[in-house]
Amino acid sequence: MARTAGTVILYYGVNETVAALGAINIVLYSWIYTSLKRKTILNTWVGALVGAIPPLMGWASSSSLTDPGAWCLAALLFAWQFPHFNALSHNIAQQYKNAGYVMTAAEYPKLNARVALRYSILMFPICFGLCYFNVTDWGFMLDSSIANFWMTLMAFRFWKQQHINHKPNYRPSEVQITAANIQAKKLFWVSVWQLPAVLILAMLHKRGQWEKIFGYFLHHDKESAKKVLIETI
Known part of the structure; x- marks a missing residue:
């Protein structure tokens, strides 16, 4: 209903x-x-x-x-969810399994980390697309890359640790398992901050926004100057 x-x-x-x-x-x-x-x-x-x-x-x-800009925004949210959720699910993978849920973190740990890294990297061209399709100005390409690099670095470290832990016929030590859990937590918390940062930057870099603001003040400054000149004459 x-x-x-x-x-x-x-x-x-x-x-x-x-x-x-x-x-x-x-x-x-x-x-x-x-x-x-x-x-x-x-x-x-x-x-x-x-x-x-x-x-x-x-x-x-x-x-x-x-408008392609709409699909860039949708792609941004789509891609972000993988490093975010894959990192979150890593440390509770066994709980998912016990509940009967089929999750990548529990079934394919290496794939889980690889997908998180893959979609973290994909955030770069998606953000560039927002610039290309005139949703944001080109300054967003630089600013968003900083936030995206931060998350990609954490995703890479998570992937690297999982790659080591799940080599064929290799039994990771407790220290290595703990290290992977820590990397997953770091990636999760970085993803929590990364998305708001990128979206706020996109708003700040909205195409034509600053030209309108500065144009407004410049226009009014000219009008004030004209008024002063007329009153002086």
Whole structure:
């Protein structure tokens, strides 16, 4: 009932595109993602789609989804969820397994770390895409790279430790297992700070924003100068 009401409100209160995206997300999360958690590691990719749709809904509320910038924002949220969740799930992998959930961290630890690193690296071209498609200015490319490098470095260290621990016929020591757990925690907390940092930087670097602000003040300064000159004459 609540799901239907929410979709109807979005349809009449915003537009049909936002309502359709909301309905798709309900189906993805409630039915597909939830059922897949006990069947396959692909549930994480479906869950990442659920997290990527809200930016599209926000964009569709005022602009067309034919704009590539909308998909860059969705890709940003999609990619970020892998280093974030894969690091989180590493230290509770056994709990997931005991509960009957099929998670990459429990089934394929090396893949879990590799995917976290892969999507951390993907954050770089996604942020460059926001510049290219005129969502942000080109200064965002530099600023966002600092935050992305921070997370990628932590993801690389996590991957490296997992790669060592899970070599064929190799039994990691307690120290090495603890080291991997620590790297996972570091990556998780860096991801918590990285996403807000990138989004705030994107707002600060919004295309044309500073030109409008400075243009406003310059315009008013000219008007003030004209007024003073007229009064003097």
